[in-house]
Amino acid sequence: xxxxxxxxxxxxxxxxxxxxxxxxxxERMLQLAEVVEFDRSPITxxxxxxxxxxxLIEGGVCNSENVHVLREFRNNCKILVAVGACAINGGLPAxxxxxxxEECLNEAYLDxxxxxxxxxxxxxxxxxxxxQVHPIHEIVKIDYYLPGCPPSADVxxxxxxxxxxxxxxxLPYELVHYD
Amino acid sequence: MSKTITIDGKVIxxxxxxxxxxxxxxxxxxxxxxxxxxxFTPHGSCKLCTVKVNGRNCSACTFPAADGQDVLxxxxxxxxxxxxxxxxxxxxxxxxxxxxxxxGNCQLQAVAYHLNMLDNxxxxxxxxxxxxxxxxxxxxxHNRCIFCTLCVRASHEKDGKDVFAISxxxxxxxxxxxAESGLLKDTDVxxxxxxxxxxxxxxxxxxxxxxxxxxxxxxxxHQQIDQVSLATEHPKHGE
Numbered sequence: 001x002x003x004x005x006x007x008x009x010x011x012x013x014x015x016x017x018x019x020x021x022x023x024x025x026x027e028r029m030l031q032l033a034e035v036v037e038f039d040r041s042p043i044t045x046x047x048x049x050x051x052x053x054x055x056l057i058e059g060g061v062c063n064s065e066n067v068h069v070l071r072e073f074r075n076n077c078k079i080l081v082a083v084g085a086c087a088i089n090g091g092l093p094a095x096x097x098x099x100x101x102e103e104c105l106n107e108a109y110l111d112x113x114x115x116x117x118x119x120x121x122x123x124x125x126x127x128x129x130x131x132q133v134h135p136i137h138e139i140v141k142i143d144y145y146l147p148g149c150p151p152s153a154d155v156x157x158x159x160x161x162x163x164x165x166x167x168x169x170x171l172p173y174e175l176v177h178y179d
Numbered sequence: 180m181s182k183t184i185t186i187d188g189k190v191i192x193x194x195x196x197x198x199x200x201x202x203x204x205x206x207x208x209x210x211x212x213x214x215x216x217x218x219f220t221p222h223g224s225c226k227l228c229t230v231k232v233n234g235r236n237c238s239a240c241t242f243p244a245a246d247g248q249d250v251l252x253x254x255x256x257x258x259x260x261x262x263x264x265x266x267x268x269x270x271x272x273x274x275x276x277x278x279x280x281x282x283g284n285c286q287l288q289a290v291a292y293h294l295n296m297l298d299n300x301x302x303x304x305x306x307x308x309x310x311x312x313x314x315x316x317x318x319x320x321h322n323r324c325i326f327c328t329l330c331v332r333a334s335h336e337k338d339g340k341d342v343f344a345i346s347x348x349x350x351x352x353x354x355x356x357x358a359e360s361g362l363l364k365d366t367d368v369x370x371x372x373x374x375x376x377x378x379x380x381x382x383x384x385x386x387x388x389x390x391x392x393x394x395x396x397x398x399x400x401h402q403q404i405d406q407v408s409l410a411t412e413h414p415k416h417g418e
Contacts, residue, residue, distance in 0.1 A: 085275070085276070085277055088297075088298055088299060089274075089299055089303060091277070092277065092278065094275075094303075095273075095275065098305065132305065134303075135299065135303060142298070144297075145298035146297070147298075149276070149277035171295070171297065173295075174401075176292050176297065177292075177400075178282065179277045179279075179394055
């Protein structure tokens with residue numbers, strides 16, 4: 001089919017739980033595939049997104065690469081969606097915001113229980129950590145939000161079918177959860 | 180002839196001395212609120228119950244009903260105002276619902292669900308706040324306190340103890356406990372106190388009870404706060 005709706009997805013400072021929940025739409029994925037084509041996404045392994053209709057962002061922003069990826073999505077997606085608690089408020093990773101970054105690194109790589117060959121990773125390929133984790137609406141404009149940890153498969157389905165069928169997306173009470 | 184006000188065009192009777200909130204709830208009209216509980220002296224701090232009375236914004240929980248008042252409650256503008264207020268409450272504290280044992284039973288969360296709040300809108304503060312787990316049975320997680328003062332009022336008015344108070348002003352406002360050490364263990368709070376059970380968020384919790392009801396089967400997982408509030412705070416309108 002020509003002119004399929006192009007969807008890109010990514011996980012920034014997330015756990016891929018939202019992506020797993022998206023896959024829980026199960027056989028409805030086949031229905032979706034009739035009208036949707038995946039661009040950049042862990043599902044396709046395409047590395048950069050181009051001219052997409054919908055971008056789904058899981059996770060907040062914790063390092064410099066997250067910022068670049070988020071901006072690439074904003075520049076290439078007509079509609080950008082914050083998916084899940086971490087994208088919306090930083091979530092679990094943002095609980096480090098009260099601890100100085102050096103202390104976090106020391107705990108994880110030097111002083112933590114069971115650490116072998118203690119050394120803070122410093123490979124030039126590694127993106128630099130930000131001092132705090134931020135929700136994505138603090139970096140770029142976000143068009144829609146899907147709360148939940150993770151949002152249920154039905155949330156993804158309701159939202160995407162609303163958009164695809166030309167309705168203003170809305171979530172009824174039963175589908176709005178922050179946990 | 181009895182005195183009446185109108186709320187969104189509906190005629191509501193009231194008795195002398197009642198607030199707009201009292202009259203509304205008695206008539207089965209829900210006005211969103213967090214710092215108000217009918218059994219305690221109204222405080223008027225959360226501002227969620229903001230209604231338009233004869234064209235002016237007022238807190239329904241503190242504003243006395245007067246004959247002929249024209250009250251607007253469920254309007255697009257007020258719902259939007261309340262959503263913004265709720266978003267501010269969320270960003271000023273550290274409200275991470277997935278890791279909070281109050282989730283599903285939390286009134287702050289339930290009001291947000293009721294208002295269909297899907298995002299925080301504002302930049303998050305991530306304030307540095309402490310957890311006081313010093314007491315054997317009751318704990319205070321200051322990250323989740325919204326300064327509604329329900330615990331302050333419950334401790335003073337019902338428990339006769341004055342365990343809690345609010346100190347500081349503006350952004351430095353915080354909940355304190357009545358002990359020189361500043362720790363809950365050195366107060367005379369008990370798990371049976373009303374103050375230990377009245378918190379609308381997960382700021383004051385009874386230890387070892389958090390997961391007795393599984394997530395998904397909790398109060399607001401299937402029922403909206405307007406129904407729950409009318410049923411529990413003014414039982415004659417409940418199901």
